[in-house]
Amino acid sequence: MTHHLSLTDIADLNGRFDLYGGVHKGLRKAGCDMLCRLGSTDYENPEEAASALSALRTFLMLAAAHVAHEDDNIHGVLQQRGGTTDTVDHQHDDHRRAFDQIEALACSVETVSPIGRRAAGRKLYLAFAAYLAEDLAHMHEEETETAAQLWKTFTDEELLAIEMRIVASMSPEKNMAFMRLMIPAMNPVERAAVLGSVRTGAPPEVFNAIIEFAVRPSLSEKAFSDLAARLKLAA
Template identity: 45%
Template sequence: MTSTDLLALSAARRWDIYGPVHKGLRRAHGAMAARLGSADYAADLRPLLADLRAHLEIAGQHLAHEEDHIHAALAARAPDAVATLQDQHEHHRARFAALQAAIARVEHGAAADRPGLGRVLYLEFSAFVAEDLLHMLHEETTTWPLLCALFSDEELMTIEQAIVASLSPDETIATMRMMLPAMNPEERTGLLTGMKAGAPPQAYAAVIEHAARPTLPRAEFAELERLGLAA
């Protein structure tokens, strides 16, 4: 897929099933890598390691949702296209196991060993991020164009809506906290406009109060207020 082809799909405003959530993951990966790199491993690490575990849980859930919905749909129309994606996901899961072991070593290591153990954890996470960035690039430049060729926008929207419907309330808030600050204003407005129209009022209010308000800069949240999207 060439840049020209991708531009054509974007110009046609084809349904972007990967872009918004991948923006959130990229931003969250970078923030976590920065925290791990600047951490004082002689200090209390419980908040950092708890947040890292939560981050890895979201990343793992993202893989599962893609497999259950996107990969399942793709396999029905282009079975050969799924194998590479599945291999990359299994490699991610092996990396998650290595990261969990590295976290445990930091938690239980002697104080004198923690700086070295922390560096290993940081490098292990950096390796995961590097691999995931390439994986998401593959999905957006190879898999997405294939999906656009095989499925209508309405079908892609139906797949995405099935993913959204499968999320628990806690997953929904965690995902929106990750996505909303990573989106540009047009994307954010479109997402929240559709959500406000289709979601139960209580669920939408929870997204605003627990995801949008805590994560968006004041000026960006004020724009949601101006548009009538903050309530």
């Protein structure tokens, strides 16, 4: 990948459907949190290291799932209508290589002799930081270049149908895990909008489960009561 540090012009949403917005906010927050955790973990403490590596593996699993969702549900249909996805396709290939390298470094933290653990943790931290830097630049490309093509090529109804296909392709557990990433990363208006549409589209027991197991545990008390007021949830 050639590197020109540049900020592609950021267009106004102009009321269009923001296909990438919520999930990318969630991945950015989770990635930044993960980076700080990998930097502050005491790798010589076995329980602390194991817990950080377990969180890392959950993050990598969701990041890999996200890349596959975009490949399977966005890039193909955009190409069929004459769009180009070469840059983001290559970036996704780079991501998959990075996931393997990070997993290998995580394994070496687990298998190295105790005296080498701190050094192995440092390598893992630096590799994750480099990956995250590329992912941030990649998501910027998607939310500027690719999103502009999507808005030109598809109606909002079609974009919403793409999102619904992605949601329908996931198990309830995986949907829940993405909610847990996304909700705390969103602002109050976005949280209320997403959960309002979940409430409209899903059975009440599914909505309630999402509130109790994904939303409440991921928000501060203050943020949760703000959301509850916006959604007019019964206390």
